[in-house]
Amino acid sequence: MSDGVPFSEFMDGALYDPVTGFYAVEGRAGRRGDFLTSPEVGPLFGALVAERLDREWDRLGRPDPFVVVDAGAGPGTLARALASASPRCAPALRYVLVEASASQRRRHAEHLDGWEGEVDAEGLARFVTSTGSGPRFASSTVLPVDVDGVIVANELLDNLPFDIVRRTPEGAEMLTVVDGGPSTGSVPVELPDEVDALLTRVPMGTWVPWQHRARQWVADALSSLRRGTVIVLDYGDTTDALAARPETGWLRTYAAHERGADPFAEPGSRDITCDVDIDQLSLDRSPDLITTQGEWLEGLGIDDLVAEGRRQWHERATAPDLVALRGRSRVGEAEALCDRSGLGAHLVLEWHRRPTWSTAEADR
Ligand SMILES: C[S@@+](CC[C@H](N)C(=O)[O-])C[C@H]1O[C@@H](n2cnc3c(N)ncnc32)[C@H](O)[C@@H]1O
Structure with a gap:
């Protein structure tokens, strides 16, 4: 009998198959999409990210170009909000929307002044070294290298394929998928020692996510930066806390704003995601900052x-114009973004990479 395929392989196909995957057939964030992310709540989130970018630009000595990578950019809503917030760094800004899904990339051009189109590896290298007359925006499928700036990923890491593993007295086992469903038996798996050590903290036999792709993404993002900051915003928790959730509560599926359960039903029809394990993301390098989205946004004003x-x-309430309406909508947006039982409880992880001469010092 076949051992089946690892869950990560099944998830990769269900979400990213270029023809039948959830993200190929128009699955997306947004009010008319399948789930609501912070940029989709309204322009306030983008205005606060703009403030965070300006602070980083100042910290790095106002480089030109100043490269910002929006990893897993979705339809480009954050980029549009950021552009309309007119950050001080705008003249130096080279903003790369990195997005795996072709149907999402096609939306990037909409209402984005300074959009230069989709670039290949060569075009990307030119784009991130060009100077002045910003802001400029380009779409890509890959991260640029050697950048001075910021790599930000909002709700990307939860979407990267992961495996499902547990420890047993005989060793670690992995859940596999056979004929579109979970296999009845499980398959032995060799985990890296440091992951195995993390799993000793959870009760024997408890299924937990093994987020090797998310961990690799952080390593890749850090090595793409010459100096600057990697910022990850996502729902997540520690290994112990995730393992303590009943019924693999760290596994989430979404379709048409409904949170569902069965990740195996109708592959391609729903998003499959996982709360991010911050202990696994910290294995190679501990973040310089771990906080909640609510606190992070408070710190940004x-x-x-x-x-x-x-x-x-209030100044315009008798004859409200667009400015007045936007002003009023900030109140509701802020409530949603800081809601402690929702987006406000998302975690923000920052890794700083400082300008220095020796590699050993570069990361501290
Ligand atoms: C949950 S959506 C978040 C979109 C957006 N950041 C937001 O907050 O609204 C995740 C996005 O990441 C994209 N994605 C997944 N893996 C990716 C990868 N390896 N590189 C770039 N984009 C990826 C998906 O196609 C999807 O559009």
């Missing part, structure tokens, strides 16, 4: 932007 919005609304 969300309360001031909301107060300004309220003022704009």
